[in-house]
Amino acid sequence: MSTTRKRVYGYLAEFGSASALYKAAEKVRDAGYRKWDCHTPYPVHGLDGAMGMKRSILPWFVFFGGMLGTFTGFFLASATQTEIWGWLPGLNHAIESYPTVVQGKPANIFTVPAFFPIMFELTILFSGFTTLFGLLALMKLPRLNHPLFASHQFHRATDDAFFIALEARDPKFSPEGTRQFLEEIGGKSIELVEEED
């Protein structure tokens, strides 16, 4: 005998095409729902606006990540090849620098062009890592379990179907009203998705 309790995650409704989904998304947005999402097999451009979403803030993370990379590259190269960091107490003990003239390149700040390749590569490297981890944080992934995976039709979201999922934790959610609303905006095979509590 099963004793698991079920908790309602929300409604999942299918839409026939990207155009239908787009128009439906505008209506969901205008109806004032907050906790909902459109699931599509490919990125539908313009859907951000139809859903009333803001632009991703990822570039800001990456900007600062990249700046950190530039500085790291400059510091790494200059602290070991020049003595321009001599004013920092204790740094000379921490990093043994060799301010020698190699390949005719001076051992002071004027050697900075020789550091540009390193600074550039580290800028890119740090930005890349910030992009990866910033993206995962913003998408709230990896998350291997999700209530939607219990749905009978959701596996088609990565194939050829367009879904809108309205979550039960949305203040405007009501078991009857939301279902009716989804029907009105053209949703098909509407399914109540439940998760095990």
Place this chain on the structure above:
Amino acid sequence: MASATEHAPSTTRQGPKLPVLKREKLILSGRSYHWISDRIVSVVENRQPLLWWLLFLPSALIAMVGVGLSLTYLVSTGVGVWGMSNRTFWGWDITNFVFWIGIGHAGTLISAVLFLTRQNWRTSINRAAEAMTIFAVMCAGIFPAFHVGRVWMAWFLAPIPNANSIWQNFKSPLLWDVFAVSTYFTISLIFWYLGMVPDLATIRDRCKPGLRKMLYGIFSLGWRGGNRQWSHYEMAYLLLAALSTPLVLSVHSVVSFDFATSVVPGWHTTIFPPYFVAGAIFGGFAMVLTIMVPARQLYGLQDLITMKHIDNMAKIILLTGTIVGYAYLMELFVAYYSGALYEMEAFRIRITGPYWWAYLAMMSCNVLSPQFFWFKWCRENLWVVMAVSMCVNVGMWFERFVIIVGTLGRMFLPGDWKTYSPSFVEISLFIGTIGMFLSLFLLFLRFLPCINIAEVKWTLLESDPHFDDYNDHPDHGTEVVAAYQHELHSKGAVEAKA
């Protein structure tokens, strides 16, 4: 002019009807979303055709014997088993390194530069090209890592002080190389993997419960295709493309600095960075065609990788091949024009010296063979396309050979002159990396989606959220007026008014 473009939209609507250029479809036969996922994932799901095994087993064997045994022998005996000498201190090792690194560049170019320039035809080929980048850089890395001699000291390359607390020379192009190549590999890997996450989710959702589903589930990170994910995802993809574009240009420029910052005649030239980058794109696109044309036939992907894609790549090969040809001639001209005796002599020896055959192979394969692509029937004949691509692969290897060995074998002092010939270990190591590259690529075809499923779907016309509206409208979105036609029309309207 400015006023003409400003008024262009209104005049276009009122003016006479123009012949409209139809844009070629990127996916043929009106395939559905489901067909696309089905066809691409079936490559992974079904048993591999016999040809796959016939290619995989020999290449895996060649990789194991070539790379495995050669490196074991090299490490246990010493780097003297290579054919190098005091003067020719770089030979096949750096030739192969530059060759493989160059191969990798087309992958990043297709995924990043063509993405930024909104070339939607890239979507069918970018995944395989990116995979090619990863594997080519892996092959490339072997050579510099082992040419240092004591490979267990390779950690000296990393920016950490050694036992005597001596730091690396950050002013050296060789250390720039370490940073550039390792950054390039890391960023390419991130780009490739992130681009694959939605497609791995597609495979996951089609799997029956079991080990496969679990593995694809783990690597797809729980992707659900929600627009709140897509929105960040697309931004990340854009950022990575924007980061990779200067990166790919920098990597081969830095590789060329290894040569260009020296004072060796024939190397010390400012044309090297652009010339190396163009050559890398040239060689890389040839390799994309070399592996994608057979893969397309093998798995029946003709509707996704159309003749249009092959045509476009052939045109890029023609363009970059011509740039490379210009660089060769400009090198000769500058050597003559500079009046520098050593520079002139270096190029005279390159053309008529002991490696004249390598120079001839380079010129005919890289400059002459792509010229066939001026002709439409050559771009449409897959045998010609394959033959030219193979020629370019060979020619680009010879280019690096000519630059490296042809120069080092004839440096300043005639007393140092020595004709270099590779040892058996060098040859088998190079052939081994070809086997490694091929077997890795075949494994990629076997286990991962070889075409970007999500992005290919996106190129279908009905993927546009306003597609239904276009259909109601008489002048719908399937016909695209080229920008220059707009311009021509608005010019004509202005003249008619005057």
